[in-house]
Amino acid sequence: MRTIFMALSFIASGIGVNAQSGVYVTYDDFENNRLTYATNSPAEDNKIRFNEFIAKPYIIVKHKGEKVHVFKDEIYAYKNKKDIVRTWNFTPYYFLEKGPVWIYYRDVYTSQPKGTQRVRKYFYSTYGKGEIVPLTVDNLKRSFPDNSPFHLFLDAQFRNDAELAHYDSYSNKFKVNTLLEKTRAGITKN
Template identity: 75%
Template sequence: MALSFMVTGMALYAQSGVYRTLDDFENNRLTYATDDGSDENKIRFNEFIAKPYLIVKHNGEKIHVFKDEIYAYKNKGNVVRTWNFTQYNFLEKGPVWIYYKDMYTSQPKGTQRVRKYYFSTYGKGEIVPLTVYNLKKAFPDNDLFHIYLDAQFRNDRELAHYDNYANKFKVNNLLEKTSTGLSKR
């Protein structure tokens, strides 16, 4: 019994591991959990090689975990959701779940890293680009939200702004307020 408490405690504070399901993610249950950031314990997604699995190096042993059989993974404290064999860095859970992905674009003087933002309407939902059009499409019956989206955000890039006062992304704060009829709780 003491061993189970020790393993559970380690999973709660672990810096790396795999969330097999959404339920595992919501309850912070990691498989292959570790708080050791050494080369003996790391996760490689294999995005550039386009393999259907990620490699988890756990206690010196390489384990292949298929991308379509997991919900997300945690690597050095960062949570990454896998969807359609692509990785998205998790930022916030709210009325919309917000993610980002760094992409490299060609510029006249080389390449530049550009951060693109995405969202889903629930934990296992489709991940789509964070745009005004996609938000309106995701919440077609919330007319007040549509009006405030147009009034608050001049372009899609502004949707990724964080509200330090509310401690959440502005789009989530706006969606919460328009869904409750602007009532204060």
């Protein structure tokens, strides 16, 4: 099964350059924008279902009228029209930004006094294949233990963890990435 899947990925990767949807089998495929099971037009019917609520170990890709099962632990991410979704520990995370930290989000349902409510939670990884962890001040400090200026600016700039997800429209980046770039530049100049 895995051999057939890999053979198909090499055949299909050639058509993935301008694709609307498909699967990034490896991190290298993601970096080079090579999609497996790719579609080239928005009109083509290529649907990707993650099977999160049913907790199946595979995603279902409807490609050229056929349903293909692709195991979640054998792929890096998938692209579904405009969204790029990275899979980590069988969980989907929507990709937002690549920078000093890679920013992701995930909508989760939380219990409220009057039922459930969908809440957006933010996550990050320190590099493309890195572990995805919640975007919190404590986690960022643990990820960059030797960057004392970054720690100080985190405490000064952000009153709580929710503010870490603020976007800086001036620099067209998340504020946490802008801050990390500035403190890294200051450290390398010394």
